[in-house]
Amino acid sequence: MPDGLVLAIDQGTSSTKCLLVDRSGTVVASGSAPVPIRYPAPGWVEQDADEILASVLTAARACLDGVPRGAVDAVGLSTQRESAVVWDRRTGRPAGPVLGWQDRRASCADLRTHADEIRRISGLPLDQMFSAAKLRWLLDRTPDAAVGTVDAWLLYALTGRHQIEVGNASRTQLLDVRSGSWSPELLDLFGIPESALPALTPSAGSLGTIGAAGGVLAGLPITAVLGDSHAALYAHGTQVDGGVKVTYGTGSSVMGLVSTVPSDAVCLTVAWGDPGIRLAAEGNIRSTGATVLWLAEFLGVDPARVAELADEASSDGVHLVPAFGGLAAPWWDDSAVGVLSGLTLGTRPAQVARAAIESIAHQVADVVDALGPAGRLLADGGATGNDTLMQIQADLAGVPVRRARTANLSALGAAFLAGGLHPPIEYDDFHPRPGAGAQEARAAWHTAVARARTPSAPHPGS
Numbered sequence: 001m002p003d004g005l006v007l008a009i010d011q012g013t014s015s016t017k018c019l020l021v022d023r024s025g026t027v028v029a030s031g032s033a034p035v036p037i038r039y040p041a042p043g044w045v046e047q048d049a050d051e052i053l054a055s056v057l058t059a060a061r062a063c064l065d066g067v068p069r070g071a072v073d074a075v076g077l078s079t080q081r082e083s084a085v086v087w088d089r090r091t092g093r094p095a096g097p098v099l100g101w102q103d104r105r106a107s108c109a110d111l112r113t114h115a116d117e118i119r120r121i122s123g124l125p126l127d128q129m130f131s132a133a134k135l136r137w138l139l140d141r142t143p144d145a146a147v148g149t150v151d152a153w154l155l156y157a158l159t160g161r162h163q164i165e166v167g168n169a170s171r172t173q174l175l176d177v178r179s180g181s182w183s184p185e186l187l188d189l190f191g192i193p194e195s196a197l198p199a200l201t202p203s204a205g206s207l208g209t210i211g212a213a214g215g216v217l218a219g220l221p222i223t224a225v226l227g228d229s230h231a232a233l234y235a236h237g238t239q240v241d242g243g244v245k246v247t248y249g250t251g252s253s254v255m256g257l258v259s260t261v262p263s264d265a266v267c268l269t270v271a272w273g274d275p276g277i278r279l280a281a282e283g284n285i286r287s288t289g290a291t292v293l294w295l296a297e298f299l300g301v302d303p304a305r306v307a308e309l310a311d312e313a314s315s316d317g318v319h320l321v322p323a324f325g326g327l328a329a330p331w332w333d334d335s336a337v338g339v340l341s342g343l344t345l346g347t348r349p350a351q352v353a354r355a356a357i358e359s360i361a362h363q364v365a366d367v368v369d370a371l372g373p374a375g376r377l378l379a380d381g382g383a384t385g386n387d388t389l390m391q392i393q394a395d396l397a398g399v400p401v402r403r404a405r406t407a408n409l410s411a412l413g414a415a416f417l418a419g420g421l422h423p424p425i426e427y428d429d430f431h432p433r434p435g436a437g438a439q440e441a442r443a444a445w446h447t448a449v450a451r452a453r454t455p456s457a458p459h460p461g462s
């Protein structure tokens with residue numbers, strides 16, 4: 001086992017994964033642990049701060065098993081974003097549930113008249129997905145507590161410092177995205193005292209040494225923290241090379257570095273601060289992998305079977321608009337409803353499965369269109385293993401799709417930043433096929449989206 005290794009911890013919504021990376025960027029060991037998630041009421045999505053921490057320690061133990069002490073130089077952390085954590089600042093114990101990023105219990109309807117100001121300062125549309133409304137909900141119940149995001153909780157639990165990485169902070173909707181500091185106006189609007197929030201830190205540097213609570217990690221320095229989507233962007237090498245990336249997960253994130261936001265349809269976000277702020281435009285799609293899981297359950301088949309079915313037929317005019325919880329980028333329409341359209345008596349599961357896979361590519365193409373001309377799309381995440389999806393994505397987005405051959409770019413991005421590594425990523429390329437009917441397909445998709453957004457809209461043929 002070589003020296004100078006970097007341990008990457010990728011704390012995601014459903015699991016924590018750890019990778020041990022050498023100086024060439026090669027993964028030499030890995031470990032993972034699941035994280036429980038609970039749905040105690042419609043629209044409520046909860047996790048447990050202690051269980052998140054325990055998953056980090058379990059995954060790290062599995063990854064470091066047999067690795068000599070002293071071989072690891074640094075730890076990089078990438079985390080799920082926007083989820084809100086509350087803890088007692090005296091005991092350090094969680095003081096309530098973690099409200100997950102998909103949680104929709106905390107209304108921000110009372111701030112609708114300030115939506116433009118909130119967007120101008122934070123770079124984000126007023127939406128319950130971001131942390132601010134959730135943090136308010138938690139502080140209403142535990143007024144003296146400390147709050148933060150998952151990165152802040154882990155930094156606190158592991159190093160004893162109450163601090164938050166600036167990219168994760170930009171997802172709270174409380175940060176002035178251009179200055180990289182807490183916005184007094186936003187804190188005032190959401191009613192959150194700055195004293196409850198962590199101190200801001202850059203994404204890289206000496207972010208703390210892990211204490212005894214870190215078990216097998218004790219004594220190691222944390223030298224990088226990134227939001228998971230930001231870490232994938234970093235791993236693709238976009239900091240030197242430009243480009244737009246898409247990470248396919250439960251939902252999907254399409255993101256590229258920018259200096260100004262190209263359209264109100266996407267968010268302006270801090271990609272990382274090292275120490276200067278790098279801005280990114282990002283479009284979040286709520287349901288991509290989740291659409292396949294939903295359909296698999298609906299059809300009573302395995303998720304892998306949905307992909308197989310999709311390869312057996314074309315969609316034949318069937319569209320699935322997966323607006324299960326409204327639509328995020330580029331529509332930002334909470335009132336949109338899920339729609340399955342174009343059904344005939346001949347429609348079979350294969351056509352609906354194909355429509356589900358196509359809905360992923362169409363939604364990503366919608367955000368790519370909103371971001372403006374892209375020379376190519378850098379792809380990572382679970383669904384990239386599906387060649388059919390990658391080809392449909394290239395056809396519908398009208399740009400080559402470059403699929404990363406390495407899994408888990410979020411963890412790798414954290415490792416690269418933590419260790420000052422810049423290894424190239426290897427890709428498989430998918431090129432748009434002339435004559436694939438992309439224009440007609442896009443127009444038909446947009447008719448289906450219009451139906452999802454305006455359920456009473458007249459049939460376009462009538």
Ligand SMILES: O=P(O)(O)OC[C@H](O)CO
Nearest residue numbers: 012013080081101249250
């Ligand atoms: O844990 P993931 O991969 O679903 O990512 C969660 C995102 O960071 C939420 O914005």
